[in-house]
Amino acid sequence: MKDVISLGVGEPDFVTPWHIREAAIYALERGRTTYTSNLGLLSLREAIAASVETNFNVSYRAKSEILIAVGVSEAMDIAFRAVIDPGDEVIYHEPCYVSYSPGISLAHGVPVAVSCRAEDGFSVTAEAIERAVTPKSKLLVLNFPTNPTGGTMERAELEKIADLARRHNLLVMTDEIYSELTFEGGHTSIASLRGMKERTIFLHGFSKAYAMTGFRIGYACGPAEIIDAMMRIHQYSMLCASIISQEAALEAIQYGEADTIEMREQYRLRRNFIVNSFNQIGLKCHLPRGSFYAFPCIRSTGLDSKQFAVRLLEAEKVACVPGSAFGPSGEGFLRCCFATALDRIEIACERIECFVSRLR
Ligand SMILES: Cc1ncc(COP(=O)(O)O)c(C=O)c1O
Numbered sequence: 001m002k003d004v005i006s007l008g009v010g011e012p013d014f015v016t017p018w019h020i021r022e023a024a025i026y027a028l029e030r031g032r033t034t035y036t037s038n039l040g041l042l043s044l045r046e047a048i049a050a051s052v053e054t055n056f057n058v059s060y061r062a063k064s065e066i067l068i069a070v071g072v073s074e075a076m077d078i079a080f081r082a083v084i085d086p087g088d089e090v091i092y093h094e095p096c097y098v099s100y101s102p103g104i105s106l107a108h109g110v111p112v113a114v115s116c117r118a119e120d121g122f123s124v125t126a127e128a129i130e131r132a133v134t135p136k137s138k139l140l141v142l143n144f145p146t147n148p149t150g151g152t153m154e155r156a157e158l159e160k161i162a163d164l165a166r167r168h169n170l171l172v173m174t175d176e177i178y179s180e181l182t183f184e185g186g187h188t189s190i191a192s193l194r195g196m197k198e199r200t201i202f203l204h205g206f207s208k209a210y211a212m213t214g215f216r217i218g219y220a221c222g223p224a225e226i227i228d229a230m231m232r233i234h235q236y237s238m239l240c241a242s243i244i245s246q247e248a249a250l251e252a253i254q255y256g257e258a259d260t261i262e263m264r265e266q267y268r269l270r271r272n273f274i275v276n277s278f279n280q281i282g283l284k285c286h287l288p289r290g291s292f293y294a295f296p297c298i299r300s301t302g303l304d305s306k307q308f309a310v311r312l313l314e315a316e317k318v319a320c321v322p323g324s325a326f327g328p329s330g331e332g333f334l335r336c337c338f339a340t341a342l343d344r345i346e347i348a349c350e351r352i353e354c355f356v357s358r359l360r
Helices: 018-029 042-056 071-083 100-106 126-132 155-167 224-237 243-255 257-281 305-316 342-359
Strands: 066-069 089-094 110-115 137-142 171-175 200-205 218-221 334-337
Touching: 018 243, 042 066, 042 200, 042 218, 042 243, 066 071, 066 224, 071 100, 071 137, 071 171, 071 200, 071 218, 071 224, 089 100, 089 126, 100 110, 110 126, 126 155, 137 155, 155 171, 218 224, 257 342, 305 334, 305 342
Parallel strands: 089 110, 089 137, 137 171, 171 200
Antiparallel strands: 066 218, 200 218
């Protein structure tokens, strides 16, 4: 369709900052066109170790506890394949990123969703997670800030979750890809809490914070034996991530912080505008404390989320993702990515208002 405003795909509208693109160009100019170590460039792993220590308060050894992967997507896949035995149960909070459940199933695990309710701001509690634990539970997947709800996690609740993981001997996979896009309150990684580093696989990447989705670089930090198991799958399936992208990621992690802060401030303005607009239109929308997604409730329109998204697209040419795409507990909601220019968001909101007013 022509003239569609997309609030659909979760990707920054910013082009990767120039100095990062230039690092990739320079890598090519220098003839950096080879494979790297399976674990990735040591210089990048060392820079990641320093950054994770500064920003997340956990120290990892660059030589044995960090693996560079083709995006968090690959890191997540090989983590699932490395730790899940057939029939192991993997608990995650829902609505959630679309890949968790299929990724667990592909590794012959059993996905166990803990549904979060809008009434509780979609936050997950240690109590709710504990109710889902069985003798077959192996791994707990956490994602804060959360795609699609923008939810974040208070340190006190995270302490309780860490406590239950230790008591039930659960491994934890924490996907912190949106951590730099936290607008209010600080961000705490569960990996930094007492007794958690040894049972946590920490995933992070460059796609969101540095607007580098096309570079496909992510990483996993964790206990050496898990990283080694992941590396064996990675070496036979992927060999290594692209060296050109790794060189660009090195530039990003060393010199890209100001870009991230600038983009975050833009996202904050857009978030405030879009959330305000939805509430004015009568689509109740909580304030996402992180990520770049608004998750308004569309139940008052009488449509389900897929009907709403399809009819909105057809009638007003605004693309959003039905909440049901993120699991049954996302039904009744719409995910709207605000990593789009403010003037486009303004027009999208006008179009949504027209659409909704015709339904009432
Ligand atoms: C929560 C979450 N994890 C992982 C990914 C995948 O990231 P990457 O581009 O690093 O593969 C996404 C992408 O949208 C995401 O939202």
